[in-house]
Structure formats: structure tokens, C-alpha cells
Amino acid sequence: MEFRFFLSVILLTASLSAFSQQKKSEPATDKGLIKVSVMYPFSEGKTFNVDYYETKHMPMVAGILGSNLVKYTIEKGVASGIPNQPLPFMAVGTFYIKSLSEYQSAITPKRDEIRADFANYTNVIPVILVSEVVR
Amino acid sequence: MEFRFFLSVILLTASLSAFSQQKKSEPATDKGLIKVSVMYPFSEGKTFNVDYYETKHMPMVAGILGSNLVKYTIEKGVASGIPNQPLPFMAVGTFYIKSLSEYQSAITPKRDEIRADFANYTNVIPVILVSEVVR
Numbered sequence: 636m637e638f639r640f641f642l643s644v645i646l647l648t649a650s651l652s653a654f655s656q657q658k659k660s661e662p663a664t665d666k667g668l669i670k671v672s673v674m675y676p677f678s679e680g681k682t683f684n685v686d687y688y689e690t691k692h693m694p695m696v697a698g699i700l701g702s703n704l705v706k707y708t709i710e711k712g713v714a715s716g717i718p719n720q721p722l723p724f725m726a727v728g729t730f731y732i733k734s735l736s737e738y739q740s741a742i743t744p745k746r747d748e749i750r751a752d753f754a755n756y757t758n759v760i761p762v763i764l765v766s767e768v769v770r
Numbered sequence: 771m772e773f774r775f776f777l778s779v780i781l782l783t784a785s786l787s788a789f790s791q792q793k794k795s796e797p798a799t800d801k802g803l804i805k806v807s808v809m810y811p812f813s814e815g816k817t818f819n820v821d822y823y824e825t826k827h828m829p830m831v832a833g834i835l836g837s838n839l840v841k842y843t844i845e846k847g848v849a850s851g852i853p854n855q856p857l858p859f860m861a862v863g864t865f866y867i868k869s870l871s872e873y874q875s876a877i878t879p880k881r882d883e884i885r886a887d888f889a890n891y892t893n894v895i896p897v898i899l900v901s902e903v904v905r
Binding site for chain 1: 800804805806807808809820824828842843844845846847848849850851852855857858859861862870897898899900901902903904905
């Protein structure tokens with residue numbers, strides 16, 4: 636019976652430890668990270684293939700970025716938030732990175748390869764914003 | 771001794787249950803959420819006070835959105851990601867919400883109050899993108 640009790644205490648400790656590690660590995664904020672937001676403007680006649688972007692293009696770029704990339708997100712434009720205004724962007728892909736200089740070193744030699752893939756999913760040139768996560 | 775054993779099992783179950791709830795409340799992805807991105811364009815002579823925005827404006831809007839708001843983020847524009855292009859946006863504030871219709875119902879009666887606060891931190895009119903998180 637003593638043995639069962641101690642076994643339970645050990646299991647309890649292990650599970651509480653897993654619980655606290657879970658909290659550490661998924662911080663509530665991305666504060667301090669650099670975001671590279673690739674924004675595809677909407678206008679009449681412009682197209683964007685979200686499936687290709689999600690399954691081919693973004694994984695390709697993510698592979699180029701390597702361990703500097705913390706995560707990436709994809710969003711699909713739905714509407715302008717201002718009544719009677721056109722949709723500003725059809726889609727946005729965002730890379731959350733640790734270092735901007737490492738990003739530039741990784742991307743520069745691959746820029747032509749990345750741009751050559753644009754034609755496979757869109758006929759628009761993106762706007763790119765580099766920003767710092769404040770909160 | 772039996773009592774201690776059962777107490778340990780109960781504690782273990784409770785802690786495992788907390789662990790699984792933790793995973794649920796902090797998902798690795800925001801997939802399916804709606805994003806409202808309020809983007810402040812950069813141009814010569816335009817200003818933006820990030821401190822006021824972070825400490826006053828965003829908490830005020832967050833209060834209006836209530837429980838429909840999952841989280842909000844603030845980012846500060848650093849550069850254009852395209853060489854020799856101007857910075858596209860000085861700052862972006864983003865609300866991650868569950869329901870767009872609830873968002874509109876909450877914001878509409880408060881729109882004038884929110885806009886009146888703009889002059890306290892910027893002299894530019896934002897562009898607003900409503901999008902759906904695909905990944």
C-alpha cells in the first residue's frame with residue numbers, strides 16, 4: 636500500500652511537471668519576435684489560390700528559413716472593416732522569425748526561386764511589411 | 771492508507787484534467803478565428819504614438835469587444851520587406867475574434883467614440899482588413 640501511494644505521488648509530480656512545461660513551450664505572447672507579413676492586394680481581376688499557397692509555396696519558404704522561423708500563419712481576406720470600402724488584401728502570409736539579418740541571409744540567394752513560384756498561385760505583386768511584435 | 775491512495779488518484783486525475791484543459795485553452799493555432807487588422811499607413815509627416823495605443827486605445831476597444839475577443843496583438847512597422855520600397859504601415863493592431871457579427875454589433879454603437887480617440891495617437895486614417903485564419 637505504501638508503494639502504491641508513492642507511485643501515485645511520483646505520477647502526480649510527473650504530470651504537474653508536464654503541465655508546467657506545456658505552459659513554457661507555448662507562450663501567451665509573441666512579444667519581441669519579428670514578423671514578415673506578405674500581403675496580396677485585392678483589385679478587380681486579381682486571383683489567389685489559397686490551396687497552392689498553403690500546401691506548396693509557404694512550406695517551401697519555411698524550409699528555406701529553417702530554425703530562424705518560429706511559426707507561420709496564413710489568412711484569407713474576407714472584407715474591408717470599413718463600410719463601402721473594397722477588400723484591401725486577398726490573403727496574407729506571415730513569418731514569425733527570431734532574427735531579421737538571418738532571414739535576409741537565407742532569403743536573398745533564393746529570391747528568384749521564390750518569386751518564380753508566385754505565378755503558380757497569384758497574378759498580383761505582394762506588399763511586404765517587416766514589423767516588431769510589441770504585444 | 772487506502773484513503774491516501776485514493777486521494778492521490780483524485781489529485782492525479784484533477785491535474786491531468788487541468789493539463790488537458792490547458793492544451794485546449796492555448797491552441798497551437800488560431801485556425802478558424804476571424805482577424806480584424808487595423809493597419810496605419812506610413813507616409814511623410816505621419817505620426818503614431820505606440821505607448822498611447824498600447825496603454826489606452828487598445829484596452830478601451832478590447833473592453834468594448836468583451837468575451838468575443840480571444841486576444842489582441844500590436845506590432846510596430848520597421849521596414850518594407852522589399853528593397854528601396856517605403857515602409858507600408860507604421861503600426862498594426864489586430865483583434866482575434868470568434869464572431870464577426872458579434873464584433874459588428876459591439877463596435878457599431880461605439881464607432882464615433884473609438885474614432886474620436888484616433889487623434890490622441892495618430893494623424894492617419896487606418897486601413898482595416900477582416901480575414902479568416904486558414905493556418
